[in-house]
Each structure stands twice: as C-alpha cells, then as structure tokens.
Amino acid sequence: xxxxxxxxxxxxxxxxxxxxxxxxxxxxxxxxxxxxxxxxxxxxxxxxxxxxxxxxxxxxxxxxxxxxxxxxxxxxxxxxxxxxxxxxxxxxxxxxxxxxxxxxxxxxxxxxxxxxxxxxxxxxxxxxxxxxxxxxxxxxxxxxxxxxxxxxxxxxxxxxxxxxxxxxxxxxxxxxxxxxxxxxxxxxxxxxxxxxxxxxxxxxxxxxxxxxxxxxxxxxxxxxxxxxxxxxxxxxxxxxxxxxxxxxxxxxxxxxxxxxxxxxxxxxxxxxxxxxxxxxxxxxxxxxxxxxxxxxxxxxxxxxxxxxxxxxxxxxxxx
Numbered sequence: 001x002x003x004x005x006x007x008x009x010x011x012x013x014x015x016x017x018x019x020x021x022x023x024x025x026x027x028x029x030x031x032x033x034x035x036x037x038x039x040x041x042x043x044x045x046x047x048x049x050x051x052x053x054x055x056x057x058x059x060x061x062x063x064x065x066x067x068x069x070x071x072x073x074x075x076x077x078x079x080x081x082x083x084x085x086x087x088x089x090x091x092x093x094x095x096x097x098x099x100x101x102x103x104x105x106x107x108x109x110x111x112x113x114x115x116x117x118x119x120x121x122x123x124x125x126x127x128x129x130x131x132x133x134x135x136x137x138x139x140x141x142x143x144x145x146x147x148x149x150x151x152x153x154x155x156x157x158x159x160x161x162x163x164x165x166x167x168x169x170x171x172x173x174x175x176x177x178x179x180x181x182x183x184x185x186x187x188x189x190x191x192x193x194x195x196x197x198x199x200x201x202x203x204x205x206x207x208x209x210x211x212x213x214x215x216x217x218x219x220x221x222x223x224x225x226x227x228x229x230x231x232x233x234x235x236x237x238x239x240x241x242x243x244x245x246x247x248x249x250x251x252x253x254x255x256x257x258x259x260x261x262x263x264x265x266x267x268x269x270x271x272x273x274x275x276x277x278x279x280x281x282x283x284x285x286x287x288x289x290x291x292x293x294x295x296x297x298x299x300x301x302x303x304x305x306x307x308x309x310x311x312x313x314x315x316x317x318x319x
Contacts, residue, residue, distance in 0.1 A: 005107075005110055005114070005198055005201075006114075006296075006299065006300050006303070008198060008202050009107070009201060009202060009205055009296050010296060010297070010300075011202075012201075012202035012203070012205040012206040012209075013205050013206070013209050013292075013293060013296065015206055015210075016205060016206040016207065016208065016209030016210040016213070017209050017210070017213055019206070019210040019213075020209060020210040020211065020212065020213025020214050021213055021214075024213070024214035025214075026210065026211075027210070027211045027212070027213075027214040027215070028211075030207050030210050030211035031211040031212075031275065033207050033211075034204070034207055034208060034211065034271065034272065034275070035164060035165065035272055037200065037203050037204045037207055038165060038204055038268055038269070038271075038272070039164060039165055039168070039169055040169075040196075040200055041106060041197075041200040041201060041204050041268070042105070042106065042165055042166065042169040042170075042269070043169035043172055043173050043193075044173075044193055044194060044196055044197050044200055045105065045106045045109070045126070045169075045197070046126070046127075046169055046170045046173035046174070047173040047176060047177065047190060047193055047194055048109075048123055048194060048197075049123045049124060049126055049127065049173070050177060051174045051177060051178075058128070060121060060124070060125075062248050062249070062250060062254075063118075063121050063125065063248075063250060063254050063257075063258075064125055064128065065248060066244050066245055066247075066248045066250060066254075066258045067103075067122075067125050067128075067129060067257075067258060067261050068128070068129075068132065069244055069248075070237075070240065070241050070244045070258055070261065070262035071103040071129065071132075071133070071261060071262060072132060072133075072136055074237075074240050074241075074244060074262065075100065075101065075103075075237070075262060076101060076140060078233065078236055078237065078240065079096075079097065079100050079101060079144075079233075080144075082229055082232070082233070083097075083144060085229075086226065086229065087222055087225045087226065089222055089283070090145075090281070091277070091280070091281040091282070091283045091284045091287075092222050092223070092225075092226060092283060092284070092287055093144075093145070094141075094145065094149075094274075094277070094281065094284045095226075095274060095283065095284035095285065095286070095287025095288050096226055096229065096287060096291075097140070097141060097144050097145070098137075098141075098270045098273060098274055098284065098288060099265050099266070099267050099270055099287070099288045099291045100230075100233060100265055100291070101133070101136075101137060101140045101141075102133040102137060102265060102266035102269065102270050103129050103133060103261055103262075103264070103265065103266055104261070104264035104265055104266050104267075105126045105129060105130055105266060105269065106201065106268060106269075107201055107264070107299075108122060108260050108261055108264040109122050109123055109126075110197075110201075111260055111264065111299045111302060111303060112256060112257045112260040112261070114303045115256050115260065115302060115303045115304075115306045115307055116252070116253060116256055116307050117253055117254075117255075117256035117257035117259070117260055117306070118253040118254050118256070118257045119257070121254060121257055122257045122260070122261060125261075127170065129261070130166050130269075133266065134162045134166070156276075157272065157273055157276030161269070161270075161272045161273055161276075165269055165272065166269070176189065176190050176193070177190065204268055205292070205296075208268065208271060208289055208292065209289060209292075209293070212285055212286050212289040215282055215283070215285065215286050216286055219283045219286065222283060223283065223286050223287055223290050226287055226290065226291075227290065227294055230290070230291050230294040230295065231294055231298070233263070234263050234294070234295070234298040234302070237259070237262045237263040238259055238263060238302070238305070238306065238309060239309075240262060241255075241258045241259035241260070241261070241262035241263060242255065242258075242259055242309055242310055244258055244262070245258040245259065245310065252310055252311065252312045255310040256306050256307065256310045259302075259306050259309065259310060260302065260306070263295075263298070263302065264295060264299070265291060265295060267288050267289070267291050267292040267295070268292070270288060271285060271288050271289070274287075274288045
C-alpha cells in the first residue's frame with residue numbers, strides 16, 4: 001500500500017462518493033465516525049515525529065521560516081486576491097477560508113516524499129504549523145468575514161477540535177515514543193501502529209466523502225463554482241512555494257517540501273470545525289470536502305511535476 005498510495009486514496013474517495021450517493025441515509029452515522037478515524041490518523045502521523053525532532057526543527061531556522069512564510073504570509077495574500085471573485089454565498093466563502101488558510105499536516109508528508117521532498121523536515125515542522133494555524137485562523141476569519149462572524153462561529157468547537165484532534169493524539173504519540181525508547185514491547189506497538197498510516201488515510205477519505213455527498217442536494221452548482229479556485233490555488237502555490245524556497249536559499253529537497261506545504265491544505269482537521277457550524281451553513285463542510293477531492297487529484301500531478309519545477313540542479317547553497 002505504501003507504493004500505491006495515490007490510487008488507494010483515489011479509490012477510497014470514489015467508493016465514498018458512490019456510497020454517499022447510493023445510501024444517503026448512512027451520512028449522519030458516518031459523520032460521527034470522522035473524528036475517531038481522524039484522531040487515529042493524526043496519532044499515527046505524530047508518532048512519526050520524534051519529540052526530539054521538534055526541538056531540532058526549531059533550530060532549522062531557514063526551513064521553518066520558509067514553511068511559516070509560505071503558509072501564513074503568502075497563502076493569505078493569494079486567498080485575499082481570490083476572495084472578491086468567490087460566490088457571494090456566506091457559507092461557501094467560509095468553507096473556502098477554513099480550508100485554504102490552514103496547512104496540511106498529514107498526507108503532505110507522504111506526497112512530498114514521493115516527489116523527493118524532505119519528509120523529515122516537514123514532519124518535524126508539523127507541530128509548529130498546527131499550533132500556528134489554530135492560533136491564527138480566528139484572526140484570519142475575522143479579517144476576511146468581519147466582526148459579525150462571531151454570531152455564526154462559536155469558539156468552543158475550535159478549541160474542542162484542537163484538543164481532541166491535536167493535543168491528545170500528539171501527547172499519546174509522544175508517550176508511546178517514550179515507551180518504545182525504553183522497552184521492546186513499546187517498539188513493537190509503535191512499529192505496528194506506523195504501518196496503519198495508508199489504511200487510516202483511506203478510511204478517513206472514504207468516511208468523509210460518503211458522509212458529505214448527501215448534503216449536496218440543490219447546492220451542487222454553488223459547490224462546483226469553487227472548484228476552479230481550488231485548482232488555481234494549486235497552480236499559483238507551486239510557483240509561490242518555489243519562490244519562497246529560492247529566496248531563503250533552500251536545497252532541492254527542502255524546496256520541494258516547501259512547495260508541498262504551501263499547496264496542500266488541512267481539510268481533514270478543519271472539517272470538524274465546518275461540521276460544527278449551524279444548519280444554514282452546512283454547505284461549508286461540503287466545500288471543504290470538495291477541496292480535498294481537487295487536491296488529491298492535484299497531488300498526482302504535483303508528484304510528477306514538482307521534481308521538474310525544483311530539480312536537483314536547482315538546489316540553492318546553504319540548505
């Protein structure tokens with residue numbers, strides 16, 4: 001499965017779409033399984049981030065600066081340029097903002113590695129990117145949507161999602177790492193857990209798509225209208241990521257990782273936030289899932305094209 005991840009993920013989404021379309025009554029039940037499956041996926045992701053690597057990542061100043069700059073300076077500027085052209089529907093716009101303003105922390109590591117990017121550096125930077133996006137997202141939403149957003153979006157679900165999906169899995173992962181460092185039994189459990197990465201990602205994608213497809217209803221045209229924006233975002237961020245990497249003189253593998261972290265978004269983690277919105281804003285969650293569909297297809301192209309965009313000969317000194 002490690003060598004066939006992209007087809008596995010595409011098949012999972014296709015199966016989810018078929019299930020959601022043929023058995024829409026399963027949607028509400030499947031929605032309740034999103035958080036547990038996603039929590040397990042993030043636990044396995046964090047398990048591959050040694051606690052010591054976090055300290056080391058903070059010392060890797062140039063890479064971390066590039067990752068933070070591309071995600072929290074360049075991306076908001078790109079989204080701001082697109083924002084005026086988005087559909088007027090408030091829920092659709094909120095869904096776009098939720099998903100585009102938060103960098104991915106799970107399968108970006110896989111896809112970056114497939115393209116020769118530095119997965120180790122991305123893994124080490126993951127906790128920093130997670131904390132930064134959760135701290136900055138409310139401010140970004142306020143800037144884009146205005147002060148009356150507080151009447152629609154409550155802080156509670158954001159805090160709950162951060163604790164349940166980030167703090168708890170991260171703490172459990174680091175506890176297992178400590179056990180694995182001291183005992184053979186811990187190492188066996190840790191090794192077994194890391195082999196579940198691809199199946200968990202496939203299960204998450206299947207459940208997410210199957211639970212959200214029934215919500216499309218008569219909003220299909222509204223959701224379809226944002227697909228070109230998500231595709232354009234992938235194109236723009238490929239060159240923007242390369243520009244940031246070159247500006248900070250990163251080597252090729254680090255540069256490819258920066259391209260991937262700037263382009264891939266945190267749809268699976270922000271989805272619970274979208275699901276917590278009031279009923280009249282339910283389409284926001286479908287918009288988030290739509291971005292996932294566009295992005296996974298885009299990643300197939302990225303894996304092939306990014307090595308050409310940032311070739312080995314393009315490496316910058318001092319990375």
